[in-house]
């Protein structure tokens with residue numbers, strides 16, 4: 701499978717960056733192809749402007765950056781996003797990539813795209829148990845899994861929370877292993 705692997709973190713050597721690398725390693729070993737999109741590294745501009753919302757939703761009428769972003773996304777059969785949890789949500793950079801590239805007539809509405817499978821590897825400082833206590837887990841699943849993947853007709857989708865990122869090196873090593881296994885099993 702061709703996978704667009706999207707990393708959203710300002711530091712390439714962050715835990716998120718290492719998790720993305722581990723996923724890529726596993727996926728490559730399993731025979732998948734990876735197109736690695738480092739949003740900060742590629743200086744993606746996340747701000748949606750007027751040329752990003754034509755009324756007809758036709759690809760050729762979108763801004764050049766959206767056209768290129770969508771063609772790149774659609775050149776894959778799966779998309780995997782790796783990012784830290786910021787304010788119980790995704791970093792603005794990643795949100796902006798979705799705002800702009802996952803647009804009307806491209807990934808939803810009158811269109812057919814090639815993405816069949818989606819996954820997110822989400823890194824919160826809080827543990828999954830902490831997130832459950834205040835219903836964040838359910839809220840995030842509804843917003844990301846239902847609201848983004850399923851809304852865009854990607855029904856083979858999975859969210860993985862790699863929590864407790866401030867619990868030291870040994871704990872974080874487990875996340876690297878989990879990400880590698882996710883790539884291998886993808």
Ligand SMILES: Cc1cc2nc3c(=O)[nH]c(=O)nc-3n(C[C@H](O)[C@H](O)[C@H](O)COP(=O)(O)O)c2cc1C
Nearest residue numbers: 714715716717784785786787788823824825826865
């Ligand atoms: C702006 C900002 C907002 C954050 N918000 C949350 C949050 O809502 N919940 C949480 O558990 N951790 C939160 N954190 C902690 C990050 O999730 C944590 O730093 C990250 O998992 C560490 O991984 P990294 O080394 O790849 O950044 C936040 C961190 C930053 C910088």
